[in-house]
Amino acid sequence: MENNQLDLLIELQDLDLQIRNLEAKKAQVPREIEAAGLGLQECLRGLESLKQQSEQIEKERRRRELDVEEVRATLGKIQQKSSEVKTNKEYAAMMAEVEFLKGKIFNFEEEVLALMEKAEEKRAQMLLKEEEAASRKREFASKKARLLQEAEELGKELADRRRDRDSLVLRVDEKLYQSYERVVSMRGGLGVAAVKDGICQGCHLRVRPQLVVEIKSRMAIINCSHCNRFLYWAEEPVTRRQEAMPGGGKGV
Ligand SMILES: [Zn+2]
Known part of the structure; x- marks a missing residue:
């Protein structure tokens, strides 16, 4: 019996090593799936950040547009009252105020334009990011499917080797x-x-x-x-x- 028994132990160890190897590979799969999704996650975070930046720019633009309207209203009131001006001094002061407010409007409008340009830039960046996200999504889905398939095959092989082991163990003293x-x-x-x-x-x-x-x-x-x-x-x-x-x- 001894001769044969030693051979069985050698065979058993070979199976045990195969089983351990398969288990390690199978345990690795969820980590590989996670790693495969990192690029997509990063891309989606980038997209989210661009969206927030866009919203921020839009908010700022609306605020500046309101500023323009407000200053225009003030200017209108001043111009309505221009007939009430009596002295040169009052007239000069009024003209200075008008110039000042016109300057303000000009600056706000410049800001609005700059913000619109910035928003346009962000929109272009977002389009690119969206395209990238879509292709990364497709890539990840196929990679994940392949890895899951691999895990399933590993699982089947593992079940086979475990069955082999069970029947071998029956023959060992x-x-x-x-x-x-x-x-x-x-x-x-x-x-x-x-x-x-x-x-x-x-x-x-x-x-x-x-x-x-x-x-x-x-x-x-x-x-x-x-x-x-x-x-x-x-x-x-x-x-x-x-x-x-x-x-x-x-x-x-
Ligand atoms: Zn030794």
Whole structure:
């Protein structure tokens, strides 16, 4: 039984690594979706800010237009009263007031024009931003759909690997399995390690030569005396050949 059991543990570890890898990839998907939406979020914030700036400019323009109306009304009143002016001095004072108010109107009207130009500029910027937002929205939607599809495929693969694991576990000796699980949880997920050149590949410490002989012969299941991982002999020539093949020699 021992020989076969060690192979099962190696297979189990391979499945566990695949499962963990798939879980990590799947957990990454929501973050990737969020990251994919950042550009769009930024663009929408920019659009909102432009809208607010536009509204501000519009408000200022209306205020200036009211100012113009107000000063015009004052000017009208003064001009109506011009017939009541008796002296040159009064006339000069009135003319000075009229000039002053006309200057004010001129300045306000200049401001109105400048604000209208500014509003036009903002409108153009908003149009560009709206176009950008629309294309970013489309881009994000297709990226999100692709990522969700990917997550679904990862989920299916994960379910398959978990099923494989469940049926494999049924074939592993129960005590051995418990022991494997203990080592896995103690050793950061890696419960089985190869011995290469007399070194445990899990903890990189030397394995006693006598144990190496036993591991090689597969007479018993041996645990590393340093890290407690289950040890197997990595037959170098075979391993090298596997590594040379595409898809071969993948991580155990
Ligand atoms: Zn070790």
